[in-house]
Amino acid sequence: MSIREQTITMLESLRGVWDELAVDELDHALQSAARALDDGADDELVLASALHDIGHSSLLACGSVPHDRVARDWLTPRFGARVGWLAGAHVAAKRYLAATEPAYARTLSDVSVASLHAQGGAAVDPAFVAHPWWPDALRLRRFDDAAKNPTARGTDIDTVAGLAERVAAAGAGPA
Ligand SMILES: [Fe+2]
Numbered sequence: 001m002s003i004r005e006q007t008i009t010m011l012e013s014l015r016g017v018w019d020e021l022a023v024d025e026l027d028h029a030l031q032s033a034a035r036a037l038d039d040g041a042d043d044e045l046v047l048a049s050a051l052h053d054i055g056h057s058s059l060l061a062c063g064s065v066p067h068d069r070v071a072r073d074w075l076t077p078r079f080g081a082r083v084g085w086l087a088g089a090h091v092a093a094k095r096y097l098a099a100t101e102p103a104y105a106r107t108l109s110d111v112s113v114a115s116l117h118a119q120g121g122a123a124v125d126p127a128f129v130a131h132p133w134w135p136d137a138l139r140l141r142r143f144d145d146a147a148k149n150p151t152a153r154g155t156d157i158d159t160v161a162g163l164a165e166r167v168a169a170a171g172a173g174p175a
Contacts, residue, residue, distance in 0.1 A: 003078060003164055003165060003168045004161045004162075004164060004165050006078070006164075007051075007160060007161045007164040008157055008161050009059070010051065010054050010057060010059060010074075011026060011029060011030075011050070011051075011157050011160060011161075012026070012157070013057040013058060013059045014026040014028075014029055014053070014054070014056070014057055017056050017057065017058070019053065019056050019111065020109055020111050020112075020148050021109070021110070021111060022109070022148045022149065022150045023147070023148055023149070023150055025053055025056050025057070027150075027154055028053060028144075028147050028148060029050050029051065029052075029053060029054075029147075029154075029160075030050070030154030030155050030156065030157070030160070031146070031147035031148075031149065031152050031153075031154040032049040032050055032052065032053075032140075032143045032144055032146075032147040033046050033047075033049050033050035033143075033154065033155045033159070033160055033163075034147075034152075034153060034154045034155040035049070035142075035143035035146045035147055036049040036050075036139075036140070036143045037155060039139065039143065041136075041139065041143075043163050043166055043167050043170075044079070044080070044082050044083050044086070044167055045086060045136050045139065045140060046160075046163055047079060047083055047160070047163045047164060047167050048075070048082075048083045048084075048086035048087040048140055049086075049140050049143045049144070050155075050160045050163070051071065051075060051083075051087055051160075052068075052071055052086075052087040052090045052140060052144060053067065053071065053090075053144075054070070054071050054074060054075075054087075055067025055068060055069070055070030055071045055074075060074060066091070066119075068087070068088050068089070068090055068091045068092075069088060071084075071087040071088055072084040072085065072087055072088025073088075075087050075088075078164075078168060079164065079167045079168055080167070082133060083167060085131070085133055085137075086133060086136055086137055086140050087140070089128060089131075089133075089134070089137035089140075090137065090140055090141055090144055091119050092125050092128040092137070093128070093134075093137040093138050093140065093141035094108075094112065094116060094119070094141055095116070095119060095120060095121070095122055095123045095124075095125065096123075096124055096125065096128060096129065096134075096138070097138065097141060098116060098121075098122035099122035099123050099124050100124065105122070107145060108145065109145075109148050112145070
């Protein structure tokens with residue numbers, strides 16, 4: 001299966017998967033990508049934004065493995081270390097923002113507040129803030145948090161598939 005087909009199959013597997021109450025995981029993915037595009041993010045950051053929650057896909061059943069790690073492990077060999085790390089850091093970014101911005105926790109959805117407890121609560125992970133890509137992980141987290149609006153416009157699957165082809169072809173990962 002080509003990288004384009006793999007990306008489309010993965011996105012389509014998110015239709016009807018409800019981690020949040022307001023949008024399913026496909027709409028969440030496409031809104032995350034749209035918010036990243038609105039912000040002028042580079043291709044890798046847009047792609048990581050679109051695919052950060054693929055750990056919730058039934059195609060990647062992971063048992064007890066956290067969904068952020070599942071995403072990183074699927075993305076890294078296909079799109080390179082940066083896309084994998086950025087997607088895999090979206091929980092660490094939430095924990096960081098909850099620990100350092102008093103108003104941030106009030107902006108989270110009820111589901112996200114509940115999962116924050118299960119993920120270890122608000123905390124600054126020294127390994128996270130020492131990483132060279134962590135500012136972009138915070139950007140991704142804000143796109144993620146803004147992508148739970150049932151009336152918002154998302155991008156489309158074809159746009160994300162095109163991005164996936166470009167990133168893979170740029171040599172970040174095997175095609
Ligand atoms: Fe998310």
